[in-house]
Amino acid sequence: xxxxxxxxxxxxxxxxxxLRAVLGALGFPAGSAGQVRESLRTWHQALKASPPPLxxxxxxxxxxxxxxxGRYRLTAEDGLAVEGTAxxxxxxxxxxxxxxxxxxxxxxxxxxxxxxxxxxHGHRIEDACPGGRAWGLAVQLYSLKRSGDGGIGDYxxxxxxxxxxxAQGADAVAISPVHAxxxxxxxxxxxxxxxxxxxxxxxxxxxETLMEDAPPFPPELKAEWARLEALDLIDxxxxxxxxxxxxRQLYDAFLRLAPDELRKAFAAFRTEGGTSLENHARFExxxxxxxxxxxxxxxxxxxxxxxxDPESAEVAAFAEAQAEEVGYHAFLQWLADRGLSGAQQxxxxxxxxxxxxxxxxxxxxxxxxxxxxxxxxFLPGVEIGAPPDIFNARGQSWGITTYSPxxxxxxxxxxxxxxxxxxxxxxxxxxxxxxxxxxxxxxVPQGASPADGCYIRYPQEDLLRLVALESQRAQAIAxxxxxxxxxxxxxxxxxxxxxxxMRVMWFEQSGRGFKNPARWTREAVSMTSTHDLPTVAGWWRxxxxxxxxxLGSTLEGQEETRLSERPKLWAAFRKAGVARGPxxxxxxxxxxxxxxxxxxxxxxxxxxxLPLEDALAAVEQPNMPGTVDEHPNWRRRLDPPVEMxxxxxxxxxxxxxxxxARRAPE
Numbered sequence: 323x324x325x326x327x328x329x330x331x332x333x334x335x336x337x338x339x340x341l342r343a344v345l346g347a348l349g350f351p352a353g354s355a356g357q358v359r360e361s362l363r364t365w366h367q368a369l370k371a372s373p374p375p376l377x378x379x380x381x382x383x384x385x386x387x388x389x390x391x392g393r394y395r396l397t398a399e400d401g402l403a404v405e406g407t408a409x410x411x412x413x414x415x416x417x418x419x420x421x422x423x424x425x426x427x428x429x430x431x432x433x434x435x436x437x438x439x440x441x442x443h444g445h446r447i448e449d450a451c452p453g454g455r456a457w458g459l460a461v462q463l464y465s466l467k468r469s470g471d472g473g474i475g476d477y478x479x480x481x482x483x484x485x486x487x488x489a490q491g492a493d494a495v496a497i498s499p500v501h502a503x504x505x506x507x508x509x510x511x512x513x514x515x516x517x518x519x520x521x522x523x524x525x526x527x528x529x530e531t532l533m534e535d536a537p538p539f540p541p542e543l544k545a546e547w548a549r550l551e552a553l554d555l556i557d558x559x560x561x562x563x564x565x566x567x568x569x570r571q572l573y574d575a576f577l578r579l580a581p582d583e584l585r586k587a588f589a590a591f592r593t594e595g596g597t598s599l600e601n602h603a604r605f606e607x608x609x610x611x612x613x614x615x616x617x618x619x620x621x622x623x624x625x626x627x628x629x630x631d632p633e634s635a636e637v638a639a640f641a642e643a644q645a646e647e648v649g650y651h652a653f654l655q656w657l658a659d660r661g662l663s664g665a666q667q668x669x670x671x672x673x674x675x676x677x678x679x680x681x682x683x684x685x686x687x688x689x690x691x692x693x694x695x696x697x698x699x700f701l702p703g704v705e706i707g708a709p710p711d712i713f714n715a716r717g718q719s720w721g722i723t724t725y726s727p728x729x730x731x732x733x734x735x736x737x738x739x740x741x742x743x744x745x746x747x748x749x750x751x752x753x754x755x756x757x758x759x760x761x762x763x764x765x766v767p768q769g770a771s772p773a774d775g776c777y778i779r780y781p782q783e784d785l786l787r788l789v790a791l792e793s794q795r796a797q798a799i800a801x802x803x804x805x806x807x808x809x810x811x812x813x814x815x816x817x818x819x820x821x822x823x824m825r826v827m828w829f830e831q832s833g834r835g836f837k838n839p840a841r842w843t844r845e846a847v848s849m850t851s852t853h854d855l856p857t858v859a860g861w862w863r864x865x866x867x868x869x870x871x872x873l874g875s876t877l878e879g880q881e882e883t884r885l886s887e888r889p890k891l892w893a894a895f896r897k898a899g900v901a902r903g904p905x906x907x908x909x910x911x912x913x914x915x916x917x918x919x920x921x922x923x924x925x926x927x928x929x930x931x932l933p934l935e936d937a938l939a940a941v942e943q944p945n946m947p948g949t950v951d952e953h954p955n956w957r958r959r960l961d962p963p964v965e966m967x968x969x970x971x972x973x974x975x976x977x978x979x980x981x982x983a984r985r986a987p988e
Contacts (some may be wrong), residue, residue, distance in 0.1 A: 326777050329711035329807065336776040343767035344776055347704045348728055376436040376734035377428075378787040379419040385437070387430065391415040394430035396437070398422070423791060436734055443820030444793030444800050446845075447928040450750065451493055451675045454844075455984045457923060457930040458494030458676070459487050459937060459977075462853060462944050463526060464513075464556060464956065467963040470530070472568070473550030473561040477661025478528040479964050481668045486968040488672025490977050495669055496679035496753060496931050498853065498944075500526060500662065502602065502691065505651070506610035507620065508562030511956045514683045514755065515722050517690030520744045521602045522658035525562050529572040529657045533584070537575045543567055555957040573653050577646075591656045598740060601632050601695040603651035604641050611644070621689040623702075632695050662748040670750070676799060676929075677750035682741070684756040684763075685722035692737070699729035699737040704765045707772045711807070714948070717764075717772030724763065727780045735788060742789065746796035757802030757821065760785045761812060786819040793820065801847055805829060817845045825927055827918065828855055836894035839925035840988055848925035850918045850936045853944040857935045858918040859911035862888065865941045873952050892917075898924050900983065912972060915939035919976040923983025930984060934960060937976050 324336050345352040350361035373388040391410040394417060397403040408415035408430055415430060419439055426437040448454055466475030466483055484495045500523045501516030513523070530536055539547065543564060550561045576584070592599060605622070608629060612619040619625055628636035641648050662678075669677035685706045686692045693700045700723055707719040730738055745752045754760070761782045766775035793800045802821045804813055813823055823846040830837045842848055850858050856866035864884055867877060892905035892914075900920035906913045915936055922930045935944065938960060946953040962970055 324776070326709070328709060337774055340767060340770065340774050340776050343770070344704060344765050344778065347701045347765070347767075348726055348778070372732070373433070373435075374731050374734065375434075376438060378438045378440055378784045378791075380787075381419060381421045381423060381439055381441070383419045384416055385419050386411050386414060386416050387428075387433070387435065388414040389433040389435075390431040392431055394428060396420060397427040397429075399425055423794060425791075438735075438788060438791055440787035440791045441794045442790075443818065444790040445797050446820045447676075447799050447822055447847075450797075450799055451928070454928040456493040456675065456928065457932070457980055457984045458492045458496060458674070458679070459483075459934055460496040460849070460931045461934040462498045462956070462958075463500060464498070465934070465944070465958055465960045467551075467959055467961065468965060469551075469963060470547075471528075471551060472547045472564055473553055473959075474525055474556055474565060475959070476526040476528045477658065477665055478530075480526075480665040481661070482964040483967070484665045484669035484674070484678065485672045486964065488669050488674040490968065490974075491673075491981050492977075493674050494676040494679050494751065494929065494931065495665075495674070496751075497681060499523075499681040499683045499755075500658075501683055501686075502655075504609060504687075504690065505562075505566060505606055505654070506613050508559040508566075511556075511558040513681070513956060515685075515687050515720070516683060517605075517687055518602055518692045519683060519686055519741050520598050520692060521655055522662060524569070524651075524654035524658050525565055527565075527569060527654055527657040527661055529569060532572065532657070533575065533580060535579065537571055539568070540571075543571075554959055555954050556959060558957070569654060569657070570650065573650050576653065588653065588656050591659065592652050595652070595655070598695070599652060599655060600641075600648075602655070602691045603648045604632070604637060605691040605694050606651040607644050607647045608637070608640060610647075611640075622694045623689070630694070659748065666748045666750065674750075678748065679751035679753055679799070679801065679931075680745050680749040681753045682745045682755060683722075684754075684759050685720070685724040687721070688723040693723065696733075696737045699725055699733050701726045701729075701765070703768050705768060706759075707764050707766045707775060709764050709775060710773050717766075717775070718947075719766045719772040719775075724759065725780075727778065731781060731784075735784065738785065739788060739792065742792040743796075746792060746798045749798060751799035751801060752793075753801040753803060754789070754821070755803050757804050757816065758808055758812065760789070760802075761809065782815070786815065786821075789821065790819045805852075822846050822928065824849060824852075825925065826850070826852055826855070827858075827922060828861070835890040838894070839898055839921055842925045842927050844926050844928060846927045848922040848927040848930045849933065850922050851933055851943075853933075854947050855943065857933070857940050857943050858915050859936070859939045860941045860943055862891075862911050862914045863908050863941055866943065866946075869946060869953060873946075873949065895921055900924060900979070911941065912939050916976055916979055920979040920983040923980040924986065924988075926988060930980065932976070932980055937973055938970075939972065939976075 326334050328334055342352045351357040379385050391408045394408050395403055395405050408417040423439045423441040428435040428437045463480055464475045466479040468479040487495050499513035502518040502521035503510045503523050504517050546564050612625050628634045666678045705719045706722055706724055710717040762777045762779050764775050764777055766772050789800055800821045802816050804823045825842045825846045825848050827850050860866055889905055895901035895917040898921055901917040919932050942958055945955045
């Protein structure tokens with residue numbers, strides 16, 4: 323898009339240098355007039371010579387294909403095949419799409435295509451929870467505490483948390499992203515800048531119960547484990563090193579002592595994981611090896627040329643020579659998968675109709691496993707971000723990349739489909755972070771100012787159809803993070819595809835104050851706050867404003883605004899019937915947290931999710947956008963531990979208030 327509209331409605335033109343950089347990232351060099359002509363020629367030739375290998379369509383629709391008309395054969399995934407005759411159409415052939423959603427192999431003449439027939443919509447909240455009015459909790463996984471966790475919330479803690487929530491009547495537990503990070507770099511902590519969205523974060527893995535006779539902790543590691551567990555903030559580097567040291571010890575014991583049943587289960591997991599798992603395990607081993615040789619080789623593009631190609635003979639030779647090391651990283655993924663699967667099973671067996679809701683980050687680190695393994699499908703040399711707006715006058719650059727729209731189409735959306743399958747694998751739902759990315763993304767050339775970016779369009783119709791299809795296949799809901807300013811008509815399109823929106827209390831305001839929750843969007847999820855926003859208690863007390871002052875920001879009247887907004891929020895609580903009497907003082911945060919929990923419960927939305935921070939009336943928020951080390955992002959540990967959490971009186975009271983509000987007539 324060479325023109326775009328800013329937050330003030332003004333038309334902007336993209337700078338030529340930005341266009342050249344982004345076109346280059348898309349695979350169309352444009353540094354000179356000659357390169358532009360050659361890129362155009364290459365593009366037109368590619369369109370003629372290589373039609374897309376996958377087409378999406380609605381059931382019963384008429385599909386036009388760049389293929390010779392005549393007999394065709396459609397084979398469904400179960401092997402059932404039908405044949406027919408395609409009729410001539412301008413530029414190719416025309417045929418009628420099957421009525422049953424699913425993936426089909428389409429053979430017509432010498433051409434072969436994959437046909438993805440999407441349902442009218444994905445598996446919706448109302449399908450998962452007939453009658454609506456469901457509720458659940460949202461938790462930053464790392465923040466959970468349990469005895470023996472070594473300083474990081476893990477899948478075992480999540481299993482206990484999910485079982486406890488389900489026992490209280492919760493239908494869902496939404497979790498922070500658990501995408502794979504970089505085990506060779508323990509300093510990484512942001513769950514939204516992963517190495518891979520196809521594999522899991524092994525720092526949450528717990529292998530203590532894998533075998534009956536787990537080896538004892540070495541004294542030094544046991545002492546470090548206890549020290550880390552006692553901290554209020556996660557020490558990611560130290561906790562990661564300690565966790566990986568213990569998992570290495572367990573892997574060594576597994577190789578020596580594991581019974582045949584476990585060995586077969588691990589072998590089956592590796593077989594099922596296929597090339598994707600093998601590539602990730604090889605990348606992890608290579609990354610560690612390259613960093614050990616040269617600290618400047620963090621980014622795989624700085625590795626020796628032969629190792630940059632996952633299919634090279636040199637990579638295969640490395641994997642053979644380091645088979646045990648590659649196996650270790652596959653073993654970590656197996657433990658993580660078992661742990662996450664166990665948490666989902668605990669939720670469903672406890673009565674939760676949805677269970678876990680996974681969080682799918684909008685992008686990955688360009689130096690990570692996904693970008694290395696699928697280079698033709700990812701954008702090099704650019705970062706996802708946001709243009710300048712009223713919240714950030716300089717714009718934002720998030721340090722992550724994502725799929726190339728052309729690469730997706732050319733590869734039959736393989737990476738996108740695989741990512742969705744991984745997200746739905748151990749969950750009853752998926753939250754798509756920055757869901758606007760299905761339509762467009764703001765790209766910033768590396769090294770440029772975030773203001774000097776541009777929007778690129780994505781094949782929205784195809785992507786929405788694939789989300790709906792994968793959602794139905796998994797019988798799992800999809801939620802789109804649609805906060806902020808979105809193009810007109812986009813939310814209705816999400817709704818039509820069965821993707822629920824998000825309605826956050828802070829944003830549900832008008833000129834008169836906070837909106838009546840009974841009028842919030844039905845096809846959405848109500849929440850008090852998100853990980854990037856103040857908690858209810860923190861907002862009421864003004865802790866977010868204290869942090870901004872501490873960080874050197876100019877408040878410009880925000881303190882006065884907060885003074886006027888507090889009574890408006892309390893008035894909204896009273897009007898909704900979830901609070902009585904005069905508003906409490908700034909320090910009386912418990913009463914406000916009580917009312918807020920019931921308030922989102924009164925929302926017309928089909929699902930209400932209460933963040934654990936607000937269920938505990940915590941003052942500090944998980945993340946403060948725009949900061950790295952200035953604020954302890956993604957590090958806070960929450961009390962009490964999961965063993966005691968569901969017996970905490972204040973916590974139980976808020977859950978009961980939320981549950982009662984969901985049962986109350988609208």
